[in-house]
Amino acid sequence: MTATFRPSMLVDKLTAAWPPEKWNGVTVLVAVSGGADSIALARGLLEIRGPGEGRIVLGHYNHRLRGAESDADQAFVEQLGENLRLEVMVGARGGEGETRRGGDGEKGASEASLRSLRYEFLAQAASRCGTRFVVTAHTADDQVETVLMNILRGTGLAGLAGIPRARQLTAAATLIRPLLAVSRAEVLNYLRQLNQPFRQDSSNASSDFTRNRIRHELFPLLEREFNPQVREAIARLSRLAGEADDEISGLASDLLHTHVRRTMGGVDIPITALVQLSDYMARSLLRAAWRWQGWPEQEMGLDEWDALLALARDAATPPRMFPGGIRGERADNVVRLTRP
Numbered sequence: 001m002t003a004t005f006r007p008s009m010l011v012d013k014l015t016a017a018w019p020p021e022k023w024n025g026v027t028v029l030v031a032v033s034g035g036a037d038s039i040a041l042a043r044g045l046l047e048i049r050g051p052g053e054g055r056i057v058l059g060h061y062n063h064r065l066r067g068a069e070s071d072a073d074q075a076f077v078e079q080l081g082e083n084l085r086l087e088v089m090v091g092a093r094g095g096e097g098e099t100r101r102g103g104d105g106e107k108g109a110s111e112a113s114l115r116s117l118r119y120e121f122l123a124q125a126a127s128r129c130g131t132r133f134v135v136t137a138h139t140a141d142d143q144v145e146t147v148l149m150n151i152l153r154g155t156g157l158a159g160l161a162g163i164p165r166a167r168q169l170t171a172a173a174t175l176i177r178p179l180l181a182v183s184r185a186e187v188l189n190y191l192r193q194l195n196q197p198f199r200q201d202s203s204n205a206s207s208d209f210t211r212n213r214i215r216h217e218l219f220p221l222l223e224r225e226f227n228p229q230v231r232e233a234i235a236r237l238s239r240l241a242g243e244a245d246d247e248i249s250g251l252a253s254d255l256l257h258t259h260v261r262r263t264m265g266g267v268d269i270p271i272t273a274l275v276q277l278s279d280y281m282a283r284s285l286l287r288a289a290w291r292w293q294g295w296p297e298q299e300m301g302l303d304e305w306d307a308l309l310a311l312a313r314d315a316a317t318p319p320r321m322f323p324g325g326i327r328g329e330r331a332d333n334v335v336r337l338t339r340p
Helices: 009-017 036-048 068-084 111-129 140-153 157-161 184-194 210-225 230-259 271-275 279-292 302-313
Strands: 028-031 056-062 087-092 133-135 166-168 174-176 261-263 266-270 320-322 326-331 334-338
Touching: 009 036, 009 184, 028 036, 028 111, 036 056, 036 068, 036 184, 056 068, 056 111, 068 087, 087 111, 111 133, 140 157, 140 210, 140 230, 157 230, 210 230, 230 271, 230 279, 266 271, 266 279, 271 279, 271 302, 271 334, 279 302, 279 334, 302 320, 302 326, 302 334
Parallel strands: 028 056, 028 133, 056 087, 133 174
Antiparallel strands: 166 174, 261 266, 266 334, 320 326, 326 334
16 A cells, blocks of 8 residues: 655654744754755755744765765755755864774774764764754654664663654754654655755665665565564554653652762762662663763663672672773762763
């Protein structure tokens, strides 16, 4: 059965997810790769923007991984900005002020390292243009792909919840993802209605990236052999997991502000508070304290959180170094976390 799209479907969902009265008086930085999703986001925001003193700025990061094709993407976004009378801020891999990372050659760049470079650029661009909001074009399809990828890697409730709708990017700027309820099919239909061209990234067809294999190989297999509505099923799981995670995060936040004390270079968490909690809630409190400090979580898996919890559960547990250079130790009836 062929899906039926209304002309305003994407615009309606975008307006509901991020009403323009919340942002049309401030500067908004829109991450634009040149692909369909980000072009639709930029056009949609322009369409729903009401009167106000704010402005929309396009931010493009050139990874320089595909030679002339990458440069053509940049030129396309710059031309789009000119056509729409929008400022364009451009960053490039290896550019001035950028931190270089090992293993980021054309064939060796990982999905995580490329994503880190993009967000580093967006944070710097947000500071330069004084924006309060940075907006990215993650869609409903990206959401279900992320959740399935997390399941395959092994995940907890937060991983099942998938991509958060918002998070703090810098002290001054919030990252917003207002297209998480919009499907890729709705994006393409919207661009057809506008007669708006977009760039096709040839690397999206490469099997070198896990996400591409999930998109092009695993999902078609699951839809064909197991459940034609598998995407909808995963989306429901993600929504329910997100609701549960929000509730638990709220409880952990209350515990954080009741019990946890900031110290020079870290935090102290009373052992008496941790031992009264279930393992799950104790880990949630530790994670909340970790996030409170703004420490990196990417390499903190279940084994690391359990090792941190062991400091409260077992007095004989020795001090230990954790990812991000965080030292955890049991001292003075607290679990003390410090970053020298």
